[in-house]
Each structure stands twice: as structure tokens, then as C-alpha cells.
Amino acid sequence: MQRREWLSLAAAGLAASAGVRAQGWPAQQIKWIVPYPAGGGTDVLARAIAEAMRPQLGQAIIVDNRPGAATNIGADLTAKAKPDGYTVMSADNALLAFNEHLFSKLPFNPTKDFTFVGAFGRFPLALVVNPQFEAKTFKDFLAYVRAHPGKVNCASPGNGSPHHLAMELFQERTKTSLTHIPYKGAAPALQDVMGGQVPCMFLDLPAGLPAISSGKVRALAIGSAKRVAQLPDLPTLAESGVSDAEVYAFQGMVGPAGLPSDVVARLNTTINKALQDPAVVKRMQEYGIEALPGTPQQFQAMSRAESERWGAVIKRAGVKLD
Template sequence: MPETRSPLRADARPSRAFGRRTLLSACAGLAAALLCAVGPASAQTYPTRPVTLVVPYAPGGASDALGRLVAKWLQEKLGQPFVVENRPGAGSAVGADFVARATPDGYTLLLATSTTLAINPALYKKLPYDPLTSFTPVGLVANVPFVLVANPSTGVKTLKDFVALAKAKPGTLTYGSAGNGSPQHLFMELLKTSTGIDVIHVPYKGSAPAMNDLVGGQISLMVSDLAPALGQIQAGKITPLGVTTAQRLPGLPDVPTLAEAGVAGYEATAWQGIVGPAGLPPDIVSALSAQLRAFVADPATAEAFARIGLQPISDTPSEFAAYIRTEIGKWGPVVRATGATAD
């Protein structure tokens, strides 16, 4: 900034009072300038060092793949490394707790899922974090669609067939899931409640072994995320009865939604979004939110999502916060009705 000089003659001597007033005025101006510079600094300069994106699941799955896509985008757009750190355990609670305890400076973020924020609060009696107060929502990025599938040996080809068979033989059909309290478990329990049927739950340690037993005929049915089911459907090894989303899926255009097939109002998807620790500065939230919305809107993202069985979804931080509350209210009663617990 160029030096400002007094218009007084070089040999003039200002009074002592004038000097003090000038000094005080200059200090006040400098303080104001510094405050203006500090105010938006985090938005203008963030990030200035590597950012950790915690994925609370093991490497290799859809969540891990999504986390790396998000990290790659943010790294390219914001000019600093975004490093994915896998912290699996306790149905994503281990990774979530780690981020909840982190400094809220934008350098530790979490890929949070519907399990993390909407299901775990009812599933765990002693959850180490609060989904509503431990985090700052930044934005949703993906929906995970599911499909109800049956082994061909059941003879069912539609949801109507399945419901009729289940009511004719209550307590004899079996369905698999990725474990107690998993989306596969809860989505089927919601379907059971909606249709008044009685089928037996067989929990597995993950969706892959459940899908293997469905193909092999050891279980009758399964609500599966799309990615592992699609190839088996295309090979004719399992029969799709309906998708859990509000609209039909591009990968299965001839398969109706469960609502279209007769279960009015049925909609159930897992979802994934980005959150930070509670108290994340609003300007950093805004900067990250804008990039997430751009990421979701990019055509290359839609193509990448299709390959791993995801659907792009976007919202604002406030909309995400409201959605979390809605989902807790939706899934809490379903979890409690099943009696499932992870403690």
C-alpha cells in the first residue's frame, strides 16, 4: 500500500495532540483493514494443506469408490490433496466418531451414509456421536438404489406373485441381508410391514455372501443394492420383482418400482453425503457445498456412478440437515420394530 504523507511543509512541526490523533486514526484504520482481511480468509484460502476424507468402510466397496471420486474432484478444483482414509468398524461408527472429535477446521471430513446418521442411532444403545449435533452437514452426493430379487426356484416373477406365495406359506420363505440393521434388512422389514407378509430373516456378514446363497438357492429372496445384483439379473440367475426407488432405474427400465407394483408410497434408498465436525465455519461449508453440487451435476459423474450402482443427488447444507432428521424419524421405528441391536 503506498505511503500516505501529510500535506504539511517538510520543516513544519505538528502539534503533539495532532500527532496523537493521527496515530490513533491510523491504528484504527489498520485494525479495520486487518479485520476485513481476516473475515473472508478461510473462504479465500481454504484449503492450504491436505484434507482427510474419512470413509468409514473398508477399501473396495461402493462407498470407498465414491469417496475416491469425491476426493479426486475436490483435489482438482481446490488445489490441495484430498486423501481418503478408510476407518471401518461398528457399522461406520468408528470412522464417524473419529471425525466428530476432529478440529472443525475443514481438514477432516466424513463420507456419511444413511447407516451412519439415520440407522445407527436406533441400532446402537451407546453411540459415541450424535447424528444431529456432532456434525456439520455439507451436502448429499449419492443415492444407492436397491432391487427386490428372488431365486427362480420360488416360481415368482412379480411382486404380486411373491406376496401371494408368502401369505399362502407364512414363515417358510427366507430372505438374506448384509446383517442385522443393514439397509437390506430394514428395507425388507418395511416391505413386510407394508404388505402384511411373514418371511424369515437370515443375516449374513456382508451382502456378497448373501447374494451367493440367493443364487445358490439357499435363501428365497433378497433386497440387494443394484451393483451386485445387476450382473446376476442379466445372467438370468435371479428374478427382479421391483426396485425400491421412486422412479425406475435406467439399468432396469422394465422392472417396476415397488410402489408401481402395488405397495403404495414405498420408497427406500441408502444415501451418502459429506459432513464435517460440528462447528465447521460457514464459509468453508459454502465452498465445499458449491463444489459438491458441481461434482454431482457433471456428466462424467453420472457415468462413473452408473458403473458402481449409484445415482447422483444434490442439495444444500440446510436441506441435508433437514433430510437427516426426516430419515432418523423414518428408520428409527423400523429398527426398533425388528428388535435389531448392535450393542
């Protein structure tokens, strides 16, 4: 047998074997890594979608919380997992758009070491202030910050978070100077804004809607392309005069590089159906999340576009995490 014929037969055999494996998938429970603590917006969304996916797949989906290192701990575990469809991960801006620019060295390559499965949704960030802060409107806030350069503290859940980078983009677009105060998570940051220890922060809607609705913080503008249904009277940053300043977090699912295409296709179809499940729709509406059903290719293209956009912001701001 000629070498070329042997290689062709070998390739056909491998493809057939992969197809057989994919047809039998899933034959056991699936581990879903969430790179954030239990109880947060990412965790709650993952559990809601996992519950809607379970009857479609006929297997349990177990959420495994692996927080830390700006999602790098969970990402490293996922990248090194066997590409058999039994380990997947919630992936967001941190993994897919920020970290390659924030860290000089990563234990994985975000463009090569993961298989993109599909997006779940995205949620905008709103600029909020303590109710007692003297700036009552966005216009007032902008005037106050410009009159007090570097003297207005702005909280965030941590260095390199979407909230922190939203602040950096805001400063760039408005030519203002805020002092960043990083916390270990959104909850303690929000607590100090509500308590008046820090006057303002960019706050994601899943974490912030209850505080905004109850008047514990005052929302001044939102970083979405258009107003959101949950806060119809809240103007966008663009409406407030700040152009090209959309700020939101997005989430989706990835797996290790090399997932069989049939497994990816089934996971993607299952996710898109789960996004139509009434319980998931209700939860996403409660959290102000815009559903983003689509293909793996669309999810990857969006992620790379966001990486390019935020990479430029990170470079200009000089933000580094190592």
C-alpha cells in the first residue's frame, strides 16, 4: 500500500471513530466550570441554563466553582481537560477579551486552547452613585468630576474587571480623572457605594438591579447601545453625550481545544434551546441580560472583536495585572 493511501485510510478511520464517540455522547454527567464564586451572576446564569439543558441531554450537569486569578484558574483547568465533551466552562470578557492584554504570560492561549461552543448573553454596566452624592444627574456628575480631577474615588470588583475597564474607557472618552478603588468582588464594592464610603462605580445589572430599583444607589447612565427594558428612564452614555462608550459583560461556553464537531453542534443547539426556556428567560429578564443565541463561529468572532477593542483601551490606560 502506498504511503498516501495509508494516510488517507488512517484519517478516515480517525474521523469515523470521532463520529462514533460523538454519537454516544453524553454517556455520563458533564462538569461545568464556573470561574467565579457560587451565588454571583455568572454562577446563577450557568445553573439556570444547565438545568434547562439537562433534560435535552439526558445527563446531569454539575457546576464546579473555581474562582480566582481573574478566571485564569478555571480556564487553565478547562484548557488541560480531556476534549471529550465532559468538561466545559463559562467564559466571559476576562478570559476571551481582557487577560491576554492584562497578563504578560498566561498558562494557555485564549485563541488556540479552547473550543468555542456558543454565547449566552450580555449585560450592560451602569454608572451609579451613592444617593447622597451631590451630583444628581449624569451632567452634574461629569461637571463635578471635571472640577475635581483625581479626587473622586470609583469602586470596582477588582483590577482588570469589566467594571474597572469601563471606568478607564469613561475617563478616556470624557477626558476626566477618577481614582480607582479595587475590591475583591462586586458585593463589597457595591456595599461601600451604598454606604457612602466610595461615591461611584460602574455596576453590572445582575449585581445592581435590586440596589438601583430600591434606591440604594442612583443610576446616572447605562453603557448599552439602547435603553434597557428594566430601566426605561435611564439614558445611555451615548444619549448623555459620551460616544463610542458601550460597556457590557458577555458570557458563553467554551471547552478544551479539539472538541468533536458533533459534540459542539449538539451543545450549541442545546444552549440555544435553553435560552428559550421560560425559567431561563425569566431569570435573564430579572438580571437585565440580553440573550445572544447563535453559532460557535459568531461567538468566537464577537470575542476576538472585543479583544481587539479592549486591548487598545488596556494598552492606552497602562493596566497590567502582573
